[in-house]
Amino acid sequence: xxxxxxxxxxxxxxxxxxxxxxxxxxxxxxxxxxxxxxxxxxxxxxxxxxxxxxxxxxxxxxxxxxxxxxxxxxxxxxxxxxxxxxxxxxxxxxxxxxxxxxxxxxxxxxxxxxxxxxxxxxxxxxxxxxxxxxxxxxxxxxxxxxxxxxxxxxxxxxxxxxxxxxxxxxxxxxxxxxxxxxxxxxxxxxxxxxxxxxxxxxxxxxxxxxxxxxxxxxxxxxxxxxxxxxxxxxxxxxxxxxxxxxxxxx
Numbered sequence: 001x002x003x004x005x006x007x008x009x010x011x012x013x014x015x016x017x018x019x020x021x022x023x024x025x026x027x028x029x030x031x032x033x034x035x036x037x038x039x040x041x042x043x044x045x046x047x048x049x050x051x052x053x054x055x056x057x058x059x060x061x062x063x064x065x066x067x068x069x070x071x072x073x074x075x076x077x078x079x080x081x082x083x084x085x086x087x088x089x090x091x092x093x094x095x096x097x098x099x100x101x102x103x104x105x106x107x108x109x110x111x112x113x114x115x116x117x118x119x120x121x122x123x124x125x126x127x128x129x130x131x132x133x134x135x136x137x138x139x140x141x142x143x144x145x146x147x148x149x150x151x152x153x154x155x156x157x158x159x160x161x162x163x164x165x166x167x168x169x170x171x172x173x174x175x176x177x178x179x180x181x182x183x184x185x186x187x188x189x190x191x192x193x194x195x196x197x198x199x200x201x202x203x204x205x206x207x208x209x210x211x212x213x214x215x216x217x218x219x220x221x222x223x224x225x226x227x228x229x230x231x232x233x234x235x236x237x238x239x240x241x242x243x244x245x246x247x248x249x250x
Contacts, residue, residue, distance in 0.1 A: 002047040004202045012042060013202075014209045017055060021210040024059055025217020026224075027236045028171040029153040029178075031059055031210065036151065037243050050195045054203040055210035057182040062211060063175030066218055073173040074180075080135030080159070084143040084152065084181055091147020092188030101248040107145050108244025111154040115238040118161070126162035134159060143181070147188065152181055154240050157233070167229045171221075 003009060016038045023030035032052055039048045074081065126134055138159040146152030156177060160170055189195040195203065224232065 002043050004199065009043070013039065013051065013206055017052075017206050017209040018213040020052075021055070021059060021213025021215075022217040023213075023236065024063070024210075025214040025219075026221045027217075027233050028063065028174045029157050030236060030240065031214075032056055032151055033153060033240050033243065037247070046194055047199065049189060050199040051203050051206050053182065053186050053189055053195055054200070055207045057179060057186065058207045059210055059214050060175045060179035060182060062214060064172055064179065067168040067172045067175070070172070071176070073176050077135055077173070077177070079132050080139035080156070081177065081180060083136050083139035084146070084156070084177070085184055087140045087143020087145075088147045088152070088181055088185050089143075089188060091144040092185060092192065094144075094148060104145075104151075104244045105248035107141065107151070107154060108241045108246075108248060111158055111237055111241030112245065113241075114158050114162075115234045115241060118234050119238075125164050126159070131163065134162075146181060146185060151244070153178065154237055154244070157237060161230070161233065161237075167221075167224075167226050170233075 004013075016035050019038075020031045020034035023034050035052045035055075036045065036048055039051070043051075138155045142152035142155040145155065153174070157174060160173060165173060186195060221229065
């Protein structure tokens with residue numbers, strides 16, 4: 001069990017959460033990926049998952065409010081949401097016993113290839129007739145990956161990017177989807193002991209640096225044109241995909 005009262009550990013968590021919040025503020029995603037990728041180097045991953053769950057919830061609802069998002073994405077993407085929630089339940093049960101390396105390798109490979117193709121063929125889009133079946137498959141995969149390691153952002157972001165959503169629509173949609181996914185994930189993590197009395201106060205405290213970084217990142221994002229935002233998002237996803245592959249291999 002990690003000693004969260006150690007000043008070095010506390011400073012590490014604060015610094016990483018500021019950075020993770022900043023990345024999320026600019027691109028709409030990346031908080032769990034940045035925080036897990038850096039904190040898990042020094043802290044057991046189960047402890048990290050417990051720490052980031054409340055910042056994940058708060059930052060996502062903050063993100064929806066910031067762009068004046070609505071519930072419209074639920075009507076459009078409900079098939080994806082259903083399979084994502086099912087996948088979250090499966091992944092959250094497997095997290096205590098299954099090595100997620102294989103899943104990270106699959107997801108990381110998918111995201112890396114997709115974003116590389118996106119840079120080579122900027123006009124690449126998902127056909128309208130493939131939106132629902134594609135969402136069902138991506139939702140299930142993202143849910144399982146999210147339950148295993150709190151990382152459901154890359155597959156869904158990749159899917160939404162292929163639908164060519166506008167900047168604010170993308171931010172509002174991913175914020176709502178992430179928030180709806182984080183609630184049952186928090187319940188699952190509570191039931192299997194990842195989140196509890198031993199770390200919930202530290203998770204609540206981690207919200208402060210995360211929101212501070214998020215606020216700064218949001219101000220920068222407002223100054224980025226649509227096409228530049230798309231390139232920044234794809235570049236971020238590419239790095240995230242490589243990092244997932246790294247986590248699977250090393």
